[in-house]
Amino acid sequence: MTTTLIFYFFAATLIFAAFRVITVRNPVHAALFLVLTFFSSAAIWLLLQAEFLAIALVLVYVGAVMVLFLFVVMMLDINFAPLREGFAKHLPVGLTVGFLILIEMVMVVTHWKGLANPSTVVTTEMSNTKMLGQVLYTVYAYPFEIAAAILLVAMIAAIALTSRLHNRAKYQKPEQQVVVRREDRIRLISMPAEPKD
Amino acid sequence: MLENYLPILFFMIIGIAIGAVMSIIGFLLGTRRPNPEKDSPYECGFEAFEDARMKFDVRYYLVAILFIIFDLEIAFLFPWAVIIKSAGLFEFIAMMIFLSILVIGFIYEWKKGALEWE
């Protein structure tokens, strides 16, 4: 009973926040509403007993991805008015895509049988982080390594896109500074005393 | 399990409530004598002549993107760290391959100077 109430509370918050993301004018407000959306979905995952995934969602999406979003909308200082002008022109395409997604969702939802049978839900006393760990690195080892490859591609792409980094500055290099010895810098030479004339 | 999360929810609500109450106290008790000079943004004696929001070095965005990637990596490491004591060599090697793929990326960004700041 209470769980259902809490679910409806978070679900309503989620839908409201998601709606505001696409309707508010200020992009910073939109990004903050997206944070609220992720937060509410994390709460719903928690209600499904997926505690590791729920908190990982907060950690990765709220703690990292949205920080980048905010960075961009706050600091890039984009003027969003010209972006809105083509709204009517792009409307037919947008509606078509939206309609296709809707049909696909309906098809998936009506044919989904995975969790319909409650006996498939395993309830154990073990924490679900451990359960996740026991399958992720054995049964799903290939997808796991592929994830590493995808992250590598992302890393290289990010650097390639910003590769106009030119360094004009001169640095101190502490790792070179600390290994300098006296002999590298000082040369003692003995000279005969010069007679004064 | 869920009953353990109820105090967390309360904690968050109370945290927000304390912040809100303190802000309200500040507005109620504090004096309020605004004038244009006082309310202008801080600027060493100048008048602010342009909007403060400006474009910044691309490095800051790069740091944010790299942060996301490393954060995901940490999220992948957490379940592994929890089971490693009861797991065997296979899991260990799986993670070593994962880490070495990402270390390649790390070395690449290092060599490319993405970690240099001026």
Add this chain to the structure above:
Amino acid sequence: MQTLIYVITILLYIVVILVPLMVGVAYLTLAERKIIGYMQVRIGPNRVNLPLPLLNKLRGFGQPIADAFKLMFKEIVLPTHSNRFLFIIAPTISFAPAIAAWAVIPFAEGWVLSDINVGLLYILAMTSMSVYGILIAGWASNSKYALLGTLRSAAQVVSYEIAMGFALVGVLMAAGSLNLSDIVAAQNGSFLHWFWLPLLPLFAIYFISGVAETNRAPFDVAEGESEIVAGFHVEYSGMLFAIFFLAEYANMILIAALASLMFLGGWLSPFQGIPVLEPMFAWVPGIFWLLGKMSIFLFLYLWSRATFPRYRYDQIMRLGWKVFIPITLVWIVVIGVAILVKLPPWFDIVAKG
């Protein structure tokens, strides 16, 4: 009815945690001024007394309370071109996660409000939220100094969060659990079983990253009063400023608590396993050990502020990315190998579950 009683019990527990925390924050500010004062051969605050028996002998002991009242009556300046709503809620956004993280901290054996299985992950998630307060405050102020401070501090906080996360992975490997009480239990034995010894590099990195995460000296370029006046909160005054201040100090105490729980055995007695001393100090409740260990870290915070000059920004980023991350990665592999070969005395016990 039963639900109501349950809810009231939880609320009471929260008060029991928060009131000492807030008092701790208030007196940490006094301790900071006093300790740094003595380190610089000054006396520090010594005028305001508390009109209470015993306490009225301690000069300066009423200073935090006087400061609180002063801040209450200060004007809150709202800058002209600021975004009013975000400007006002930004301090609360940075305060709420700093408070909420305390929900999972165990203070002694069994003294924990919400004993969740993913405690450490939750803490990491909450600390990663602290950057929002900074970002929103800096942007809403619409001031150049605030924006510069915000950028610096946000990039710094996220960089050190990675080093911190990797250090936590090391702790998890050694403990085999994300639950903070289990992590302390895994260090049971003697002070040589505490994780500071097998995880020594991670211990140092965790605490230093903690200092950087909370934007404290010597990593306080975000504030850097000599160059960008006060960083992201330059436009804040009065109570709104006070909330930022409280959040910063609550985060400092949180880092101290976590460092003691994960690396110094939390509430475990330091005399465990030592023949004569262990029974002699057996009567001391666990929470005193924890508070004692936390005080050590808080003192380190203040000591480093009084001692070290401020890092330059490129040095900070270099330290975080080029020194800490490689060290933590290497050490994770080292612990992995140590666990595989079951290196005694830390890794020879097979984890339960």
